[in-house]
Amino acid sequence: SLGDIYVMYGQIGQIEKVRPYVDGAIKAWKKKYPKPSEEDKKILAKIALAPLNANDLAGAVDVLKAYHEAEPDNLGVIATIGNVYYEMEEEQDAIEWYSKYLAKATPETQGQDYWNILVDQASMYLHLSDGKADDANYGEALSRLLRATKEVPKHWAAWFNLGEVY
Numbered sequence: 001s002l003g004d005i006y007v008m009y010g011q012i013g014q015i016e017k018v019r020p021y022v023d024g025a026i027k028a029w030k031k032k033y034p035k036p037s038e039e040d041k042k043i044l045a046k047i048a049l050a051p052l053n054a055n056d057l058a059g060a061v062d063v064l065k066a067y068h069e070a071e072p073d074n075l076g077v078i079a080t081i082g083n084v085y086y087e088m089e090e091e092q093d094a095i096e097w098y099s100k101y102l103a104k105a106t107p108e109t110q111g112q113d114y115w116n117i118l119v120d121q122a123s124m125y126l127h128l129s130d131g132k133a134d135d136a137n138y139g140e141a142l143s144r145l146l147r148a149t150k151e152v153p154k155h156w157a158a159w160f161n162l163g164e165v166y
Helices: 001-012 015-032 039-052 059-069 075-087 091-104 111-128 136-151 156-165
Strands: none
Touching: 001 015, 001 039, 015 039, 015 059, 039 059, 059 075, 075 091, 075 111, 091 111, 111 136, 111 156, 136 156
């Protein structure tokens, strides 16, 4: 299985050599399931777990994007792609995917998840600003954090990041 291949290459520090197998699995899945059912999407989710478990974040993003193509309104997949980019410190990509999530989500429906994504997006803006108050990204971070602390006063990460802004 793909997970076993990751283990083998991981033992010799060459996880990147698994990428062609991940790419091949994605292509084969798309070809076999052009209009995937829920069961077909579960197969793709299992494929995504292999690079995630092996900490091959770039490979995981590729599989998750294929899942997003199959199910574009799945907020969990959209948020996960943003979170993986966050972990990769790919700020612009994380912000883009978080924006997609926030455009479709509401605090009433997604609850705490909504606020976590908003705060993570603010964190990415803050990182891009390099702490410079005159940077537009700094203002983007500040506005999101002020909103989160106002609307969810017990959101500790919002307060922590707001402290970083000031």
